[in-house]
Amino acid sequence: xxxxxxxxxxxxxxxxxxxxxxxxxxxxxxxxxxxxxxxxxxxxxxxxxxxxxxxxxxxxxxxxxxxxxxxxxxxxxxxxxxxxxxxxxxxxxxxxxxxxxxxxxxxxxxxxxxxxxxxxxxxxxxxxxxxxxxxxxxxxxxxxxxxxxxxxxxxxxxxxxxxxxxxxxxxxxxxxxxxxxxxxxxxxxxxxxxxxxxxxxxxxxxxxxxxxxxxxxxxxxxxxxxxxxxxxxxxxxxxxxxxxxxxxxxxxxxxxxxxxxxxxxxxxxxxxxxxxxxxxxxxxxxxxxxxxxxxxxxxxxxxxxxxxxxxxxxxxxxxxxxxxxxx
Amino acid sequence: xxxxxxxxxxxxxxxxxxxxxxxxxxxxxxxxxxxxxxxxxxxxxxxxxxxxxxxxxxxxxxxxxxxxxxxxxxxxxxxxxxxxxxxxxxxxxxxxxxxxxxxxxxxxxxxxxxxxxxxxxxxxxxxxxxxxxxxxxxxxxxxxxxxxxxxxxxxxxxxxxxxxxxxxxxxxxxxxxxxxxxxxxxxxxxxxxxxxxxxxxxxxxxxxxxxxxxxxxxxxxxxxxxxxxxxxxxxxxxxxxxxxxxxxxxxxxxxxxxxxxxxxxxxxxxxxxxxxxxxxxxxxxxxxxxxxxxxxxxxxxxxxxxxxxxxxxxxxxxxxxxxxxxx
Numbered sequence: 001x002x003x004x005x006x007x008x009x010x011x012x013x014x015x016x017x018x019x020x021x022x023x024x025x026x027x028x029x030x031x032x033x034x035x036x037x038x039x040x041x042x043x044x045x046x047x048x049x050x051x052x053x054x055x056x057x058x059x060x061x062x063x064x065x066x067x068x069x070x071x072x073x074x075x076x077x078x079x080x081x082x083x084x085x086x087x088x089x090x091x092x093x094x095x096x097x098x099x100x101x102x103x104x105x106x107x108x109x110x111x112x113x114x115x116x117x118x119x120x121x122x123x124x125x126x127x128x129x130x131x132x133x134x135x136x137x138x139x140x141x142x143x144x145x146x147x148x149x150x151x152x153x154x155x156x157x158x159x160x161x162x163x164x165x166x167x168x169x170x171x172x173x174x175x176x177x178x179x180x181x182x183x184x185x186x187x188x189x190x191x192x193x194x195x196x197x198x199x200x201x202x203x204x205x206x207x208x209x210x211x212x213x214x215x216x217x218x219x220x221x222x223x224x225x226x227x228x229x230x231x232x233x234x235x236x237x238x239x240x241x242x243x244x245x246x247x248x249x250x251x252x253x254x255x256x257x258x259x260x261x262x263x264x265x266x267x268x269x270x271x272x273x274x275x276x277x278x279x280x281x282x283x284x285x286x287x288x289x290x291x292x293x294x295x296x297x298x299x300x301x302x303x304x305x306x307x308x309x310x311x312x313x314x315x316x317x318x319x320x321x322x323x324x325x326x327x
Numbered sequence: 328x329x330x331x332x333x334x335x336x337x338x339x340x341x342x343x344x345x346x347x348x349x350x351x352x353x354x355x356x357x358x359x360x361x362x363x364x365x366x367x368x369x370x371x372x373x374x375x376x377x378x379x380x381x382x383x384x385x386x387x388x389x390x391x392x393x394x395x396x397x398x399x400x401x402x403x404x405x406x407x408x409x410x411x412x413x414x415x416x417x418x419x420x421x422x423x424x425x426x427x428x429x430x431x432x433x434x435x436x437x438x439x440x441x442x443x444x445x446x447x448x449x450x451x452x453x454x455x456x457x458x459x460x461x462x463x464x465x466x467x468x469x470x471x472x473x474x475x476x477x478x479x480x481x482x483x484x485x486x487x488x489x490x491x492x493x494x495x496x497x498x499x500x501x502x503x504x505x506x507x508x509x510x511x512x513x514x515x516x517x518x519x520x521x522x523x524x525x526x527x528x529x530x531x532x533x534x535x536x537x538x539x540x541x542x543x544x545x546x547x548x549x550x551x552x553x554x555x556x557x558x559x560x561x562x563x564x565x566x567x568x569x570x571x572x573x574x575x576x577x578x579x580x581x582x583x584x585x586x587x588x589x590x591x592x593x594x595x596x597x598x599x600x601x602x603x604x605x606x607x608x609x610x611x612x613x614x615x616x617x618x619x620x621x622x623x624x625x626x627x628x629x630x631x632x633x634x635x636x637x638x639x640x641x642x643x644x645x646x647x648x649x650x651x652x653x654x
Contacts, residue, residue: 202528203572238539242534244528246527269546
């Protein structure tokens with residue numbers, strides 16, 4: 001009798017384990033949204049299925065700030081502020097000039113609400129003259145030591161668990177994942193690598209103008225204060241076409257600025273291929289942040305085009321690895 | 328007695344096979360040049376060796392026209408000419424305007440000697456107004472059907488065998504290979520994929536300005552006649568930094584225009600890492616083409632900086648897969 005009970009219990013334990021092992025997205029709550037992702041990826045990657053797509057065309061693009069990790073504030077804003085502070089004395093004009101004045105006076109309060117182009121301009125000016133190599137190693141060190149003001153965690157630990165699962169599962173199914181950031185490409189590369197293991201050439205982002213100079217007989221790249229490209233809105237589509245040379249079939253962004261609408265629309269236009277567009281909604285006050293979009297353009301576009309909208313509060317069982325599960 | 332001879336013969340055959348299997352670059356003739364490549368790659372990729380480099384930093388960049396396949400003429404020039412011919416009637420001004428006049432009158436004779444920027448400008452103008460998708464599929468079809476005027480082979484079969492071996496062996500040793508072309512990125516992508524299996528996002532090149540338009544409710548990218556970036560000379564360094572975000576440790580280019588000098592110099596400046604620069608010299612009249620560089624700047628830079636110079640005539644046992652071996 002006892003042995004039969006033990007066998008039964010062992011059977012149940014095994015069945016549970018198998019179920020968990022079968023679920024590639026355990027941090028996503030079961031429901032129609034999760035099912036839509038599962039169906040899409042299986043259809044795309046199963047030979048013979050109606051939606052089968054050859055591996056070389058399985059391109060997925062992800063916004064980063066607010067989609068792969070929290071954006072209020074992002075590390076770029078904090079790193080820009082550090083650079084401004086260090087050069088404040090040399091630039092008395094910043095005391096009366098926007099957006100420098102606001103950044104230096106209001107600090108992270110301003111930077112949390114500032115538009116992406118203003119933050120990137122601050123970063124460009126704050127580090128003008130640095131070599132690319134010096135800028136990258138300084139940013140890497142800063143990001144390694146910085147803690148998120150609310151979560152008190154290093155930035156690399158702020159990867160959203162459901163997105164880590166999704167990226168890993170896509171990779172296992174032959175997808176090539178790219179990060180398409182409105183922020184500095186150099187900073188996005190550091191975080192994408194540390195939090196997601198994504199290599200630097202798979203990250204597209206905003207950039208400053210650089211010059212190639214001969215210094216002591218060596219070629220050196222130095223950053224100028226001018227913005228080369230602000231990779232937001234329609235520019236994301238142009239840069240995807242330029243960098244990848246193929247139209248993505250999966251695009252993921254988030255609700256806040258409307259900066260991902262064009263990229264999601266572009267991915268939907270794939271000729272003859274099924275595609276999926278996902279929009280993350282920041283509606284979890286307790287575990288993340290809560291914010292919306294003033295003109296609701298992203299959600300309106302989602303409704304009009306049949307995109308999937310993810311509620312962080314309802315659709316994500318776990319948000320960060322360091323938080324306890326909220327089953 | 329017979330059996331002993333057979334055993335001996337079998338032994339010799341086996342030893343020869345093993346030697347061939349041990350040589351990752353059989354199309355390269357043995358000598359100091361080949362040895363330098365072998366030593367470099369083994370040193371970089373052997374854990375514990377003095378020059379060991381972590382896999383994520385094993386970045387290799389290759390020029391394409393004249394380095395991976397013949398460039399006199401390249402398919403870009405022939406495809407530009409096709410587009411010009413098709414629109415000649417709409418543009419009577421081309422009959423008296425350079426470089427259109429020269430291209431239309433002198434045909435491939437002009438295009439064979441024309442500077443890279445003129446050829447790219449012709450291509451930009453010839454296909455202005457096309458969608459990116461239409462341009463790419465038209466170029467793919469053209470390249471699939473075209474034959475090299477001298478070798479009478481499809482372009483995809485014009486891959487240099489020694490470079491195929493080198494790229495494959497680098498990949499097997501954890502290197503990430505990129506193509507950095509002065510030609511159209513779209514055309515370079517087609518050839519890199521068909522001749523070398525290199526994916527489109529691993530190709531950097533010249534590009535035209537594109538616009539994102541809404542057409543019948545769909546986002547469409549259309550090409551304009553203006554050049555966005557001519558990816559040659561110092562621009563190759565800037566685009567490598569922008570696209571890859573890391574300094575390569577191996578760079579390969581060829582003697583003709585001097586357009587690869589900056590890229591090779593840049594790869595040599597890696598802090599704390601061994602690097603290798605290779606320059607291909609077109610000195611094989613019988614099997615390829617023979618040409619030099621007017622001011623000898625590439626060879627002078629090779630001498631001054633200790634770069635490896637490859638003589639196609641002496642260092643390559645085989646050039647194309649379709650040619651008989653010249654042992």
